[in-house]
Amino acid sequence: VDAVSLLYNKQELSGMDGLKEYLLLNRQDPLCRAMVDKMMTYALGRPMAFSDRAQIDQLTSQWRKGGDKIRDLIHLVVASELFHSK
Numbered sequence: 001v002d003a004v005s006l007l008y009n010k011q012e013l014s015g016m017d018g019l020k021e022y023l024l025l026n027r028q029d030p031l032c033r034a035m036v037d038k039m040m041t042y043a044l045g046r047p048m049a050f051s052d053r054a055q056i057d058q059l060t061s062q063w064r065k066g067g068d069k070i071r072d073l074i075h076l077v078v079a080s081e082l083f084h085s086k
Contacts, residue, residue, distance in 0.1 A: 029060075032068060036060045036077075043077050055082050 003015035013019050023031055036059050037048050048056060059076050066072045077083055 029064070032064055033057070033060045036063060036073065039073055039077050040080070040082060043083055052082060055080065 004018075005013050007013060007022075011022065013022055033056065037056055040052070040056060040059070041047055059073075059080060062076055063073050066076075
């Protein structure tokens with residue numbers, strides 16, 4: 001299996017390890033925001049709306065400051081205003 005691919009910016013990824021390295025070095029902020037968005041979607045049982053964007057950004061910022069631990073994300077989601085107004 002040839003697991004080498006070329007990104008739009010001409011950067012070469014070599015398998016899953018290459019993808020992991022690329023995401024951690026170059027795309028960590030969008031990856032964390034997507035994780036917060038998906039966790040809130042699951043917790044609320046509905047897709048996030050445009051009106052939720054500010055709170056998602058705030059949760060993402062808090063989570064990033066805390067070290068990106070999944071346990072911390074769960075606590076932030078459960079303590080969030082969005083979750084309590086469900």
